[in-house]
Amino acid sequence: MEILKKYASTNHFGQFIGLKLEVVKPGEVNYYVKVKKDHLATYKSAHGGFLAAIFDQIVGTAALTKAMLDDKLVSTVEFKINYLKPAFLHDELKGYGVVLHHGKRLYTVEGQIFNQNNELLAKGIATLNAYPFDKSDMKFL
Numbered sequence: 001m002e003i004l005k006k007y008a009s010t011n012h013f014g015q016f017i018g019l020k021l022e023v024v025k026p027g028e029v030n031y032y033v034k035v036k037k038d039h040l041a042t043y044k045s046a047h048g049g050f051l052a053a054i055f056d057q058i059v060g061t062a063a064l065t066k067a068m069l070d071d072k073l074v075s076t077v078e079f080k081i082n083y084l085k086p087a088f089l090h091d092e093l094k095g096y097g098v099v100l101h102h103g104k105r106l107y108t109v110e111g112q113i114f115n116q117n118n119e120l121l122a123k124g125i126a127t128l129n130a131y132p133f134d135k136s137d138m139k140f141l
Contacts, residue, residue, distance in 0.1 A: 003068040007061075014057055017052060027066035027099035032057050035091045040044065046087040051113060051122050054095050055081050059109040059126035062097030067107065068127035072130040074107060081111075085119055092116040105130055 008014075009023065017039070020028040033054060040046035056076055063074040087093060094114045101108045106127055113122040 003071070003073065004065060004071055007064065007073075011099060013053070019052060019054065019057055021061060023065055025065075027062060028070055028104075029058065029062045029065060029097050031061070031095035031097075033093050033095075034086050035089055035093065037089065040089060044089050046091075051083065051087060052081055054093065054113060055079065055122060055124055056110050056126075058095040058097035058111040058113070059124075062099055062109050062111070062130040063102070063107040063126075063130070064106075066099050066102060068133075069128045070130075072131045073133055073136050074128040074130050076095075077106070077127040077129050079111075079124055081122055081124035083122050085115075085121045087115060087121050089112075093121070100125075104131070 006079055018033050020032040024030060033106045035046050038044045039050040059079060060074060067074050097109055099107055099109050107130060109126045111124055112120060115121055
C-alpha cells in the first residue's frame, strides 16, 4: 500500500480534476468526481478529454493496485474508449476499473464511467505495462 499512497500524493493531475479513489480490492477500483464548469466543452456538457483522463486514471489505478503487490508500477500503453452518452455540468460520475488479465509485463483492464443515474456514459479497454518500482523516478522520503 505504500506505493499507492506515494502515487496518490504525487498525482497532481488527479487532484486537480477532483478524483476520489476507492480501492475495492487489488485489481478493482472506483473513482468519483463531480463535473464542474472547468470540465466543460460546451455550455453544459463535459469535454471528451476530461472523460478520457478519468478513464486513464481508472484503468491505471486498477492495474497499479494489482502490480504493486509485486513491487511494480504501471504505465498506459494504449486504450480505446467509446463515448455512449454525454456527461453534464454537476453530474456525479463513478468510474469503475477491473483487471481482466495480467502477465509478467502486460495488464488488460476494462473501465467504465457512469453518471448518478447509473447510466453508462463511456466504456473501454486498456493495455498497461508493468515495470519494477526501482526503475521508476518515485522515491520514498
